[in-house]
Amino acid sequence: MLTWAFVALSVVYIGLLLADIGVLAAADTIVDRAADDPASMLTAASARVLRLGDQLNSLTLVWIWVYLAGFIAWTAFSRRRAQRLGYDRRQVLRHWTFVAWRLSLVLVFAMSLVVANRKLPANTDMATLRDAFIGHSHALMGYTAVRIAMIGLLSSYVIIVWRRLTDRRPAEAAAA
Numbered sequence: 001m002l003t004w005a006f007v008a009l010s011v012v013y014i015g016l017l018l019a020d021i022g023v024l025a026a027a028d029t030i031v032d033r034a035a036d037d038p039a040s041m042l043t044a045a046s047a048r049v050l051r052l053g054d055q056l057n058s059l060t061l062v063w064i065w066v067y068l069a070g071f072i073a074w075t076a077f078s079r080r081r082a083q084r085l086g087y088d089r090r091q092v093l094r095h096w097t098f099v100a101w102r103l104s105l106v107l108v109f110a111m112s113l114v115v116a117n118r119k120l121p122a123n124t125d126m127a128t129l130r131d132a133f134i135g136h137s138h139a140l141m142g143y144t145a146v147r148i149a150m151i152g153l154l155s156s157y158v159i160i161v162w163r164r165l166t167d168r169r170p171a172e173a174a175a176a
Contacts, residue, residue, distance in 0.1 A: 095161065
């Protein structure tokens with residue numbers, strides 16, 4: 001049951017990140033239009049998109065902690081279950097998807113530093129600002145896409161371990 005709750009958390013998290021990419025794309029359109037017509041930034045539709053972006057960012061920040069808490073709870077439960085059923089925990093809980101996920105943490109951390117340190121130019125030339133904003137937005141989209149892939153890796157790992165714990169006897173699981 002905890003496995004599927006974690007998978008549900010993952011699906012919601014992916015949905016939030018996909019929505020974030022959609023809002024970034026919509027913001028790109030707004031900024032692109034504003035380079036030719038600055039008054040277009042003042043429309044109600046533009047304000048809604050920008051407000052939605054802020055709300056999604058806030059919700060995603062909260063969801064990261066919910067997601068991590070869910071993974072910690074699942075890990076503790078799975079370790080106890082493996083031990084209680086007589087499995088060698090190291091054998092059952094080891095899989096390349098978890099190793100890849102852990103390695104991707106380094107990539108995401110490095111990407112977050114790069115994205116966080118991108119600054120918009122100080123001049124008021126709209127074309128330069130537009131290009132800088134859209135470049136930053138595309139970097140954020142790439143960063144978000146890597147995060148989605150990470151969620152896929154971790155969700156796969158959780159399902160694989162769950163199957164190992166439910167489908168095999170301890171000796172069979174150790175041999176797999």
